[in-house]
Amino acid sequence: MVDHVEHTLPDYRILPPDVAARMEQIKKRDYVLEIERVTKVFTQKRNRTVALDSIEFGVHRRELVCVVGPSGCGKSTLIRILAGLEDATEGRILMDGKPVRGPGSDRGMVFQKYTLFPWLDVCRNVMFGIEMGGVDRLEAQRQAMQWLQMIGLEQFATAYPHQLSGGMQQRVAIARALAASPRVLLMDESFSALDAQTRTKMQNYLMEIWRKIDITIVFITHDLDEAIYLADRILVLKPHPGQVEEVIEVPLSRPRRAEQMTSAEFLATKAHLEGLIRSFGTSDDMEEEEVTIDLPLLTLVTDQVE
């Protein structure tokens, strides 16, 4: 089935000229974030689970990298190590060439869960990171209001997180992370709790911000459409143990538009990714294999639905 699709679609590895030129340009830039032979082993009593095995990867400045892989491939562990929330068993993370120790404001993070501080209003939430950087309260407030203006939520400055919708909360969370002026924005399935329409909006919105602000983005997702739509490069991890399977350069030109999701390049990339994920055999969330349920007919024959 995969083969059949690939016959009619172009090779996903062939980049259109504008994308190839852009890729060249990106690769000339320095690495902001380097992952050096990172291995993570979880030990529980006698069980030793290798979550990540010698991951080697570099993220260029102003690049948008997506990490995909079936569940259990350690992609969340990887981003937590990047953020400094977990330590690598072996290997290290370099940030602008310097090894990182623990979490820091140079690596902002947006989580899958809503993590706005519920006791602070929206403005205070955005101010949090600015104030942690040693800026005084008035100046922090001024900057926070600018961020809120940018994300179009300035009229919600005094609202509390529980009064906002999920999409708005994640927008504020992005603004909060960016307001602390990080070099890298790490996003851990940040949009997966949102409904499909809000998610598309948030994706466009993220790219809009990324275009305007000097920021590098590493985005973890299990949604292949999302990965292809957003990324310059996609890092595909395979599970047990988590290793780099492939790094895909996405053959879509920028600025990205929703129409591109039906283009031949997009479909080719997606078909390839789906093939990869299926070949891992452990995925449980994107399987469309025939499911047969052993169930007798419990309805009138005349009422059958198909």
Add this chain to the structure above:
Amino acid sequence: MQGFLASWRLYGRTDRMLRNIFGILAVLLPLLLWSAVSYLPFVWHPQVLITDPGGEEYLETGMRMNRADFARAVTEMQEQHQPVPQGIPSNPVYLPSPGDVLSAFVHAFTSSAPVGAEHSITQAFAHSIRIIFWGFVISSVMGVPLGIMCGSIPAVARLVEPSVDFFRYLPAPAFGALAVAILGIYDAPKIAIIVIGTLFQQILVIANTTRKLDFSLVEASRTLGAKGLRLLFRVVIPGILPDLYRDQRILLGWAWTYLIVAELIGTSSGITWFITQQARYQHFDNVFAAMALIGIVGLGTDMVLGVVGRKLFTWKRENG
């Protein structure tokens, strides 16, 4: 009517009016039951209050005796053709009527003269509240910071919690003699008993509350550059504050339960002493009035604290 039935179903719905009605009934029904038992002679009244001893020698006016014994006394006197003893049905002395208790209650507030040999209810009660207040404040000054540190710093938890767990199982009264030996016989040992009874629970309860803070909030603040004291004061403490407040409300109730022990050591004092003394004199109307006072003040404080809490922590309401 439909709403009334619905409010009896599992997880059923109620509207505001029904809730108010149930709230009023919650107070009224026990009072009605008490009144019925007190004022309707056919409900219980197992005894007879003698109003005129008649010819029986061992009877006195104001004495209470079982109905069967009284009937025997009456037939005895009839057989001997002597004056028959007179009496009215009554409840045992330990169950005064609501009216008697109410008048004792009103009396406690209106007259400054001592009731019996000891202080008045209000004086005794004020003394008790002072003991509770200082006991709870001293306990909190130590217990709240220590509990928060136990919940957030693993080393402190490992160092402190085992010994706290040990002391928690020692009953506070066991410290009574020791407290008197060290702190004398007046208020100090009483306060110490309240502190001992509250502190160890407080540390563990608050440590637990601190541990239950949504850890992703801590992680989020770390990626925003918060650490050390700023993490503690800007994230941990504001995050647990509503639960901490609720814990303190429960612990305050806890402190009250140790009052009884505390007031019986050293020089007996306070509302507990008042109650035991009055019970000894069989002034059960005063006993009931004092108990009602404790209940009303306790419930009142808790309700006020609850309302204040809801006003303070509006952000918590949505997430339960």
